[in-house]
Amino acid sequence: MINTGISTLFLFCSLLIGSKISPQQSGKKLLYEDATYEEEIRTVLLYPNSGNPGDVFLSPVDRVGSRRLTLEFDDLVEAHEQYRVKLIHCNRDWTPSGLRTLDYLYDFNEFNITQYEYSTDTKIGYIHYTFRLPPVKQSGNYLLVAYRGSDEKDIILTKRFMIYNQSVSIEILSNLNGLTSMKRDNQQIDFKINYEDIELINPLERIRVVLRQNQQWYNAITIKKPSFFRNLELEYRFFNFENNFSAGNEYRFFDMRSLRYPGQNIEKVDLLVRPSKAYIMTDGPRIYQAYAQYDDINGNFYIQNQDTGGSSESDYLYTKFSLALREPIGGTIHVVGKMNDYKLDETTQLTLDNRTRTYTNTQLLKQGFYNYKYVVKSDTLNYNYLEGNHFETENQYEIFVYYSPPDLRGDLLVGYSELTLNERLN
Secondary structure, X not given: OOOOOHXXXXXXXXXXXXXXXXXXXXXXXXXXXXEEOOOOEXXXXXXXXXXXXXXXXXXXXXXXXXXXXXXXXXXXXOOOOOEEEEEEEEOOOOOEOOOOHHHHEOOOOOEEEOEEEXXXXXXXXXXXXXXEOOOEOOOEXXXXXXXXXXXXXXXXXXXXXXXXXXXXXXXXXXXXOOOOOOHHHEEOOEEEXXXXXXXOOOHHHHEEEEEEEOOOOOOOEEEOOOXXXXXXXXXXXXXXXXXOEEOOOOOEEEEOOOOOOOOOOEEEXXXXXXXXXXXXXXXXOOOOOOOOOOOOOOOOEXXXXXXXXXXXXXXXXXXXXXXXXXOOOOOEEEEEOHHHOOOOOOOOEOEEEXXXXXXXXXXXEEOEEEEEEEEEEOOOOOOOOOOOOOOOOOEEEEEEEEEOOOOOOOOEEEEEEEEEEOOOOO
């Protein structure tokens, strides 16, 4: 059951976080991206669940016909609500496709979220929801839309996921890096696509490839044309750095799994305030530092409570990030990771604290272990300006191969591959 004094606490949290408002008041607009539409909706996860602890790190990608993708999220309210889910088939650029619901679903496009659990002994009460996605008939990009009751306009969250048919094979040819001064800052993947097992009409015009680094969409690369075309093969080799990724650095991290005995990179935890507040050690820029190898989780996070062990007892804390800079830079600075879907907006932007002369940002986060980094949004600076770029950095890459059949009003995902560059061997 919810912790004692929930009515008073709920009123307190409503003032802090914002009360629920009607869809007429909110003016909610459907976004074809990972997003939450109410302040109370927190810690949204979508991943292929096979029962292993590391599943939460996996990209929300699965095969046609499977039913492993699992949605989890918290709602910071005192009583559970009736939430429903619908799925929208999208093109490769995340615009809605022309497919009808019957083209990609076996059932009516309305699914109830019926599994939920109340938090216990937490300063901020919440309800944890879990939903297993239904199987789909067709490959491609999908947008999951969760909404309240029967009002599809009263959206609470949207989440992207990808379903593929492995109709083509993808072969990695090389990963060139570290050979020149530019390549020391970059990473690239050369590969080829073999489509001997599928009939493709005009593949040069109808095949598009998307590359993604560490499950981020803000710097994803779309490739329109192969470098070489030969019998039943498309080869993608890059010579002018046109499809390179900035290599970045290993992610920063902090350990907030215990509030009684704060973990690494936590300066202090104030348990006397409601909700509790955690202070991350003050960071500095790493652009001029030498590369330091250590294991990270490529921007991910996981929820864990080492004080009591119960997942429903993991509390929420206001978590303060601080960055010390000698002088301002041209652009805005954002603290991002999978914890906030790499959003480069006002919720992740750092502001100058005149008292301490540091740049700060505070986010409401659940107990756990987190990766994060500082990204610069600027017309003149690389987004990894404050972190540095090193070709030795371990990064996860994904290759998505889309095909637009002439007789179908949508893009299909006909191939998928995932690899880790500079993978650490334990």
